[in-house]
Amino acid sequence: MPVAVKDNICTLEYVTSCGSRILEGYRSPYEATAVNKLKAAGALIAGKTNCDEFGMGSSTEHSAFGRTLHPFDKTRVPGGSSGGSAALVAAGAVPAALGSETGGSVRQPASLCGVVGIKPTYGRVSRYGLVAFGSSLDQIGVLGRSVHDAARVLSVISGRDPKDATCEDRDSLRLPNVPESLQGFVIGIPKEYFPPDLDPAVRRACDRAIRLLRELGAAVRDVALPHTQYAVPTYYIIAPAEASSNLARYDGVRYGPRFDGSEDVRALYRTTRGEGFGAEVRRRVLVGTYVLSSGYYDAYYRKAQQMRALIAQDFRNVFDRGVDLLFTPTTPTPAFKAGEKIDDPVAMYLSDIFTVTANLAGLPAISVPIGRVKGLPIGGQLVGQAFLDDEMLEAAYALERAVPAGEEA
């Protein structure tokens, strides 16, 4: 089975540049555990895919090597940051591809390109060899043309790894059976994910999917996740803070090209980092440095850590009341035009509004195509309980078989 690999996951056979000039031409001296497990299982590593620089972006426009085109409409973006992986799967070039998630970078492009995207529970898949962006949020995920293809790859790459201390000591994920019905499942619909200004066609597609979940036998219940509105601001404090630390290593001394002409080592660092990083990475590293700096730490970073705990608690409260899974839209709109949000970072960040919560809470989530809007795909999201990825996949199998994903919503 050919599997493409996002450019921020280390491979021995190909360059690992993370979509950045600062790692242009860089060849990793080791490969990611996920890649190693795929090869051991007989998969063929088909190539590397374009991404937003270091995974920072929601449109794959922030790559030093040019933007990735949406496979159905070249004037639009495929989403991001795993936009190259999503576009390649949607174009039929490979049945599955590895991506990575920090705030929705697998599910969001999967939704916009009409493919399946899985973000496993934090700790389900080793992060060894995934170039770090936000270490408490990062996970390798899978994009596939079907739930089965994506789940098969996830099953292979999951499981314990002594090289990653944050990887849980658990066996590989078992592939669930395709269920005949969803009898016994309780699916929660969080009202915060259906705001009044939600794109009407996205709402229609979600309503149809919810009706089908009911018809499949699931009990559907309205639930509340009251801190959802603070998820994007929380994420855009924690992730840049972690990025500012993780990206400190790119200084022109140990990796990639050196932007030289410097008379001393500090000038070397500054020139290399100033010229090597693109605009979005620079912005996030600066914001991350700011929120961690003396005088601002308590108001931003410490507060964001508290908010993260409240967001995770919201999910626990719902699951403790007998809800098995949550269903939401994956994205607020279908694929947007290239250039539409590039000059407004906050507008771009809001593309992740329905996906960042699963990363903050470390939960498994999957995006499944549920319909089209003027020919453009849209996805529905199932969020599961920690380490019940298999239960989430079971419901996703059923939803995928029931929903007319190719039809207008």
Add this chain to the structure above:
Amino acid sequence: MSVTHDDVRKIARLAEFEVGEEALPLLAEHMSRILEYVAQINAVPASEGVKPFVPGPDAVRFRPDEVKPPPLAFGPAEFAPAFRDGFFLVPKLGQFEQEQG
């Protein structure tokens, strides 16, 4: 929250970035907008009693403490910009130390 050009210069220095004067206005504008947006979390009352949430295993497992060669397919000479006799080469480290002092 309004970020000034001086703020950007100071943060860029902390982050070890060279930022040209021409880039300052846009960076200051974008940083102000982002920081204003994320500051809305302060609308939620202080939650001191909340236990921090950290995903992943509750306890870090240690590997056996064994000396092993790094499992690299090739050495640093092939991926570093400048490497000789077991060292990464950089210009004039002495000047950096004086500046720090």
